[in-house]
Amino acid sequence: MKITAIGVHSAFATGEYQQVVTTGQAFELAMKIAKKPEFKDASEDEIKAEIEKCSQKLYKPKWQSNFLIEFDAPGKNDKSPYRLLIDAGGDVRHALAAIGLTSADIDGVYISHPHADHIGGMEYLALTTLFNPFYTPAKKEWLGGQFIADKLFLEYKSWPMPPGNAKPDVFIHRKVLEPLKRAVGPGMDTVQGVPDVNLDTYFNVQLVGKQENGQTKKQKFLDGEGHWTMIPLFAMHVISSSEEMASYGICLQHSSGYNVLMPTDTQHMMPPQLVAHYRRADRIYMDCETSKYPSGVHPHLSALMNHMDADIQKKCLLYHYDGADNVPEEMFYGILKAGDSHEYPFVEE
Secondary structure, three states, X not given: OEEEEEEOEOOOOOOEEEEEOOHHHHHHHHHHHHHOHHXXXXXXXXXXXXXXXXXXXXXXXXXXXEEEEXXXXXXXXXXXXXXXXXXXXXXXXXXXXXXXXXHHHOOXXXXXXXXXXXXXXXXXXXXXXXXXXXXXXXXXXXXXXXXHHHHHHHOOOOOOOOOHHHXXXXXXXXXXXXXXXXXXXXXXXXXXOOOOOOHHHHOEEEEEEEOOOOOEEOEEEEEOOEEEEEEEEOOEXXXXXXXXXXXXXXXXXXXXXXXXEEOOOOOOOOOHHHHHHHHHOOEEEEEOEOOOOOOOOOOEHHHHHHHOOHHHHOXXXXXXXXXXXXXXXXXXXXXXXXXXXEEOOOOXX
16 A cells, blocks of 8 residues: 655645746757847846746645545446545545546545545546546446436436446545535536536445444455555544534554554644554644634644654654654654655564
């Protein structure tokens, strides 16, 4: 299993603009300077002015907290790896583009909670995979050359939904499902003339975690010769309108016993009974604020430094920060940058 951090910044990070010159523009400018005599004696200011004329603004976004997990097992296209997003970020298409992927490469997504910086990319995933006739071999076969809207409209009475192997999986706790449907419903209700378009039209919805009958539903992912079992983990994120809003993190347990904990957006060990999960984990992807004024809905760096046991600190990869210059060296396992990846199960040398 390979975990890549494709978004590591705070929910309100915006990124910055930089003035850049492309390779082609630089070549044209160099040729102009080489060929035109008046440039040979040009001052630094004059050269700078010429560079500014052909430069353009490059936006370097900071997309929010989301991860890509790749399992060494066949995905929807019957080719390895199976790619699972952990949350969809503020707009996951940009985070995916940064690592050379699109929605066509994504097999599933796990949604931890319905905040915009975690579900903002759901409409992109839904619409681009629905209207992609080649998303999977099963999708191509099911369509039989028909346009998706015609297929859904003309054959509505006989088969109202695309089959599960023709659309991405969504793994979600039942308490998160209804809020997600309310949040993304209007943007997805866009298939011309087709009634009852909903989340199930676009995604193969798989409930995980505690069910109404008291059973806990787990999800197993094959990974080479072993497998990983994914179990949602309740943790407090924020109290909204006097009601709790959990962020359901996940425990990933390998068949060898190795354990990866991804609490997602949580207040630090809230409730305190979560400490057992932190102690059991071999690696922890830890949400971490570094802002001057703590929000109270995420663990702040100061809390992790002052109140987290040293043995747990050593397991933590920190992310979701505004800046990490004041993190003491050697205290945590590491600080994630966008694009960082790790493979598991991991054996410390």
